[in-house]
Amino acid sequence: MKKGFDFLVSFMLLLLLAPVFLILYYLVLKDLGRPVFFNQQRPGYKGRPFTVYKFRTMHEMEADGLLGVGDAERMTRVGRFLRSTSLDELPQLLNVLKGEMSLVGPRPLLMDYLPLYNERQMRRHDVLPGITGWAQVNGRNNLSWQEKFEFDIWYVENRSFLLDMKILWLTVVKVFKREGVSSQGHATSVRFEGNDK
Numbered sequence: 001m002k003k004g005f006d007f008l009v010s011f012m013l014l015l016l017l018a019p020v021f022l023i024l025y026y027l028v029l030k031d032l033g034r035p036v037f038f039n040q041q042r043p044g045y046k047g048r049p050f051t052v053y054k055f056r057t058m059h060e061m062e063a064d065g066l067l068g069v070g071d072a073e074r075m076t077r078v079g080r081f082l083r084s085t086s087l088d089e090l091p092q093l094l095n096v097l098k099g100e101m102s103l104v105g106p107r108p109l110l111m112d113y114l115p116l117y118n119e120r121q122m123r124r125h126d127v128l129p130g131i132t133g134w135a136q137v138n139g140r141n142n143l144s145w146q147e148k149f150e151f152d153i154w155y156v157e158n159r160s161f162l163l164d165m166k167i168l169w170l171t172v173v174k175v176f177k178r179e180g181v182s183s184q185g186h187a188t189s190v191r192f193e194g195n196d197k
Contacts, residue, residue, distance in 0.1 A: 001161060006103050010096035017090065024055055024087060031078040032056050037091060042108035047125045050100040052108055053091035057082050086175050092131045104164040105130025106152035109192070116194040117149075124152040127159065134163075137170035141189040 014021075028036045038054045057079030075083070082088040095101040101108065108129035117124075135143060135151035143151070155163070 002102065002164070003099070005161075005164075006096050007099075009103060010093040014093050014097070017093075020087075021090065024082070024090070027078050028055050028082075031076050032059065038088075041111050042129070043111055043114055043125060044100055044108060045125065045128050047114055047122070049111060050095070050108075052101075053094055055082055055088040055091060057088050089131055096131065100128070102128040102130045104132055104155075104167045106133050106155065107136065113192050116192060118195055120153060121149045121195075123156050124149060126156050132167060132171040134167060137167055137174055140174070145190075145192045146195075 025036055036056060038056045039051050040054075041049045042052045044050045057076070058074040059076070079088075092101055096103060105128050106124040133152065134155035135148040138151050139147065
C-alpha cells in the first residue's frame, strides 16, 4: 500500500508541479549555471547506496575556486530561498518514482556516516529513506543528532499509513512556517562526528 501510494502521489505531483520545476530550473541555471541538479550518493534501504537528486543551492567548491569556504558563504540568495522553502528537495520525487525513496521515512544522510552509527542507529536503514520524516516535523535541523536518530528509530518501530499521513500534513505546515531549516549558527546542519562527540 505504501509503495503504491508513494508512486501515485509522486507521479501526480511531478505532473502538477512541472511548471514549478521549469521555473526553478531556470532560476538555478541563471543563478549558478550548470549543473542545475546536485547529485550525491546516499545510503538507502539496508545502507545500499543510491543517487539522490536536489536542486543546487550553492557554488561548487572546486569549480568556483571556493575550497575551504563554508556553506553560508557558498549559498546564494536563490539557494537560501530554495532551502528555506524546501523546494530544493522536489527532484527527490524522481527518487520516489524509482523506488529508491519514500515520501515519508528517515532522511538519507551521508555515506560517510554509516561507520559511525551504533547498532540501534543503523535501524534507520530498515526502511526506505524519505523526503520528509518524523524527525523533520519534530525539529529538523534544530535537533541534536541523537534526538534525530531517536525520532527516526521511533518511526521505524511505529510506522503506519495514518502516521505517514500525519507527517505529510505536518510537513506542509512546517514548510509554510519555514521552521528548523538550519542548525543554530549554521547554514545547513552540523556534521555528525560519531557518538563520542
